[in-house]
Amino acid sequence: MGASVAWHLAQLGLTNIVLVEREAQLATGSTGKNAGGVRHQFSHPGNIALSIESIAMMADFEARVGMPIDFHRDGYLFLVSKTSNVAAFERNIALQRQMGIDVQWLSPEDATRIAPGIDVTGVRGAAWCAADGVTDPNGVTMGFAKGAQAKGVEVVRETEVIGVKLNGHRMAEVQTTRGSISTPILVNAAGPWAKAIGRYCGVDVPVEPERRHIFIATPERGGSWDAAEWDGRMPRSKVLVIDFESSFYFHREGPGLLFGMGDPDETPGFDMTVRWDFLPKVTEVAVKRLPAMAEAAVSHAWAGLYEMTPDHNAIIGPSPDVEGFYTIAGFSGHGFQHAPAAGRILADLITGRDPNFDLTPFAFDRFARAVKSGELNVV
């Protein structure tokens, strides 16, 4: 988010910017831990709109930003088993189609043609969008950061924001482990750590961290899932398959398979230790939906943090309480893909332009009002 905002501001001619990163490298927070999925299939029109703009930019990223991002448009397939969810998906598909996205409701048999090897027992149907895909989060971040740097933006790493000085209700100074920066504007793009930055300003930023795991599996006999023996038992494309009710998902990653699943017992916290005792729960579901997983060995695993808001929609925009304090955080597990559009929108706001986008569902102060429905398709 930080790199995208900096890049978009620089395109608008605002280059007197410092991008401050605590770690030794950019994209080592949530962005470096994610599955790289990009999809139009959201339930909230605001998120669909963010996807439309962001995915269009990713498809053209190398030409526009100057960095290859390994963009594969092999689609997202949501497998849906419960009748109540079928009705919700039908509503979502109607909305997505109304917004110009070609999403189809497939029979379970048709789903197996798109993702060979899946077991569709109990599945009532599948939502399929061929224009969804996967891409490289590191490439997107580095493209934005390097492009911004080329225009004069300063990127400082191993530098932590540790405080803020206000002048009354106005942003005045940002304090870091390497000194202070006088500035009338601070953009809080701290992902799962956004609440701490808000606290420095006396503002509640309702973002909670939640650990999510990713595992990589290869055939236990060695080699790649591309070998002829796995024909018909494992997708060859990078289609991203989600078993909606369990939240088990997977896509091909190089010779292996990347997979993950939400843990309903996880509580908010910053711990990113891999919980190996969670793996058997995931493989139990995995083997049911993708039987080839019975012959898989997990080669590596990591855990990262989702950045959850109460309604699972992001916060994009100014704080009503502190002039010059903006937030772009809380994307609730689907933020990598929304960075291009969200960064453009915030850059427009900061420079006084009309972002041409309804920010009501993403406004800072919505939590003080009765929260309307947010995003339902959190994976």
Ligand SMILES: Cc1cc2nc3c(=O)[nH]c(=O)nc-3n(C[C@H](O)[C@H](O)[C@H](O)COP(=O)(O)OP(=O)(O)OC[C@H]3O[C@@H](n4cnc5c(N)ncnc54)[C@H](O)[C@@H]3O)c2cc1C
């Ligand atoms: C396992 C997993 C899978 C996911 N899969 C997907 C997916 O398929 N598609 C998708 O779109 N999204 C996915 N996400 C969500 C996505 O990764 C996040 O929504 C997105 O990366 C958030 O980006 P960000 O820039 O807001 O946060 P981050 O990438 O976390 O960036 C915040 C940065 O702020 C820095 N920082 C924090 N505090 C300070 C401080 N005080 N001073 C200086 N620097 C600081 C951090 O070091 C970090 O680099 C997934 C997330 C996880 C964990």
